Amino acid sequence: MGISGSGKSTLAEALSEELGWPFAEADEFHPAANIAKMSAGTPLTDEDRWPWLRSIAGWMSEHAEAGTGSVVTCSALKRSYRELLETAAGRVVFLEVDADPAVIERRMNEREGHFMPASLLPSQIATLEPLEADEDGAHLANTGSVEELEASALAALTRLLGADPHTLPGRNHASSGTPGRHRAQENPSNLNEEERA
Numbered sequence: 001m002g003i004s005g006s007g008k009s010t011l012a013e014a015l016s017e018e019l020g021w022p023f024a025e026a027d028e029f030h031p032a033a034n035i036a037k038m039s040a041g042t043p044l045t046d047e048d049r050w051p052w053l054r055s056i057a058g059w060m061s062e063h064a065e066a067g068t069g070s071v072v073t074c075s076a077l078k079r080s081y082r083e084l085l086e087t088a089a090g091r092v093v094f095l096e097v098d099a100d101p102a103v104i105e106r107r108m109n110e111r112e113g114h115f116m117p118a119s120l121l122p123s124q125i126a127t128l129e130p131l132e133a134d135e136d137g138a139h140l141a142n143t144g145s146v147e148e149l150e151a152s153a154l155a156a157l158t159r160l161l162g163a164d165p166h167t168l169p170g171r172n173h174a175s176s177g178t179p180g181r182h183r184a185q186e187n188p189s190n191l192n193e194e195e196r197a
Contacts, residue, residue: 001076001131002097003124005104007142007149008073011097014150016071019165022063026074029055043123046080053081057088064090069168077127082135093160094137095153096130136160 002008009025016023030038034048056074063070076082076094086092105121131137138156142149157165 001074001082001094001137002099003075003077003104003121003128005107005121006097006099007107007146008075008097010146011095011140011142011149011153012071012073014146015153018150018154019069019071021069021071023071024056024059024073026052026056026072029059038120041119043120043127046078049081050084053084057085060085060088060090060092064088069165075124077124078129079132079135082131086136091161092136093157094131094135095156096137096139097142097149098139099142101125 012023012025015021029052031051034044034052037044037048053074056072060070060072074081074085076085082094101121108121131139138160140149140152140156154165161168
């Protein structure tokens with residue numbers, strides 16, 4: 001979880017590859033109306049987000065009920081959003097990825113083919129309700145390499161889950177590349193350029 005451009009996707013893909021868990025980008029669950037609003041620089045409302053969050057929770061539940069872990073990138077900016085995601089089957093833990101706002105803005109400006117403009121960054125920062133001590137999750141500072149961030153995430157998961165995530169049931173040992181990558185087939189236009197390749 002975290003604001004757009006913080007490094008969630010990079011970390012999630014690395015964790016999915018390392019753990020053999022299916023991976024989904026929450027952006028891929030947005031309906032066309034949400035994509036249009038954000039593309040126009042209009043922040044989403046809670047009413048826009050509830051159906052989107054329910055779709056994500058549904059995808060997570062499908063994998064949990066099949067006995068498989070999963071990795072999802074989602075801004076989950078408000079506690080109420082996280083509480084909805086926690087209604088998914090199985091245990092849901094959050095890793096909040098933090099990065100310097102100036103670095104995030106640069107990343108957003110450098111991204112090609114993504115519907116989220118850098119102009120929405122202040123709105124995301126203002127909306128963000130950081131993880132609280134009683135929530136099931138951990139803060140991760142994205143200040144070094146991808147490998148360092150991944151190591152911090154794996155350590156946090158081990159602490160939160162009480163076990164090395166490599167040893168948990170549901171690992172897809174037969175996978176190669178990014179396992180079980182979700183594609184929002186009903187809304188393919190919202191994929192960014194690198195995801196279409």
